[in-house]
Amino acid sequence: MFMSRLMLAITFLFSSTWLLWTAQAQTAKTPPDQLVFKAKMGDVKYDHKGHVKHAKGDCKACHDKLFPQSATAPLNFKAAMHKTAEAAKSSCAACHVAGGAAFASKGNCTKCHVKKAG
Ligand code: HEC
Ligand code: HEC
Ligand code: HEC
Structure with missing residues (x-):
């Protein structure tokens, strides 16, 4: 039970950083x-x-x-x-x-x- 909550938290953390990163990439193109x-x-x-x-x-x-x-x-x-x-x-x-x-x-x-x- 605890493990699955931890996994959920980690997944959430990773996906939100990824979303932020792609949003940034869209506004500042090379x-x-x-x-x-x-x-x-x-x-x-x-x-x-x-x-x-x-x-x-x-x-x-x-x-x-x-x-x-x-x-x-x-x-x-x-x-x-x-x-x-x-x-x-x-x-x-x-x-x-x-x-x-x-x-x-x-x-x-x-x-x-x-x-x-x-
Ligand atoms: C003096 C005008 C001018 C300035 C200032 C300018 N650009 Fe551009 N940029 C252009 C033109 C013209 C195009 C091509 C547009 C077209 O073909 O319709 C272009 C295209 C681009 C593209 C698309 C390249 C591709 O391969 O599709 C990017 C990314 C870009 N500019 C980023 C920037 C960034 C970041 C800055 C500031 C550091 C900047 N531009 C400043 C005129 C400018
Ligand atoms: C925001 C202003 C601005 C825009 C928009 C702009 N230019 Fe320029 N361009 C300049 C300036 C300033 C110079 C240098 C001064 C001069 O030579 O009169 C220049 C110079 C040039 C030169 C001479 C070589 C160089 O880079 O100095 C060429 C070729 C040129 N521009 C093509 C274009 C084309 C094609 C477009 C549209 C896709 C364009 N420019 C849009 C401001 C601009
Ligand atoms: C500041 C840069 C610049 C100058 C100066 C300039 N042109 Fe252009 N010209 C362009 C660009 C960039 C295109 C492509 C524009 C587009 O796709 O909308 C173009 C396209 C054209 C076309 C479209 C047809 C084709 O495929 O060639 C003609 C015709 C043309 N120019 C004629 C001229 C003539 C004549 C002069 C001088 C009186 C001139 N241009 C000066 C940048 C310039």
Whole structure:
């Protein structure tokens, strides 16, 4: 009788720590170093690590208000050659816009789109 109660207590302790741990893992995912966004114009190598530095380590500058923490979610940046996002100051154009924190699309296509050699 005592043994089974002890076992129950131990099981409870272990499962609650496990639940806490998984809940934590869900809110603090490991950030990627680099992501690649495919584009016919030339793929865009996105320096995620560099951008975390630009944002002084503040994940909330982008997550989740601009992007979900998922490399497969749509960026919603490409419409009308970035003019739609620039007008709304959304997606990458929250910063990459005239008068924003970083260079705008206009005249800077090749800063992001890199054609493969050959
Ligand atoms: C700040 C980085 C950045 C700049 C600057 C930029 N682009 Fe892009 N572009 C992207 C990204 C990222 C995507 C993929 C977006 C998406 O999936 O919503 C993309 C997608 C596109 C697409 C979608 C079609 C395709 O598959 O290639 C076109 C067209 C395009 N860009 C044209 C341009 C042109 C023209 C310029 C310069 C006037 C430009 N881009 C400047 C980052 C950029
Ligand atoms: C300047 C903007 C920016 C900042 C700041 C930023 N991220 Fe991201 N993050 C992105 C973008 C863009 C994506 C890709 C979103 C998409 O493809 O729709 C991404 C994707 C991710 C992913 C998904 C990776 C995968 O392989 O699916 C994780 C995890 C992530 N970020 C974690 C973080 C953490 C943790 C921080 C803070 C230390 C952070 N990010 C700061 C822009 C940012
Ligand atoms: C929270 C603001 C912010 C967002 C959102 C953001 N960037 Fe940037 N980005 C910057 C800053 C700041 C720089 C460095 C200053 C500059 O070069 O104008 C930069 C620089 C870059 C560079 C030049 C290389 C480098 O890392 O310094 C590329 C390429 C780039 N960004 C692509 C993107 C793409 C693609 C997206 C969307 C997926 C994006 N950025 C979203 C702030 C941002």
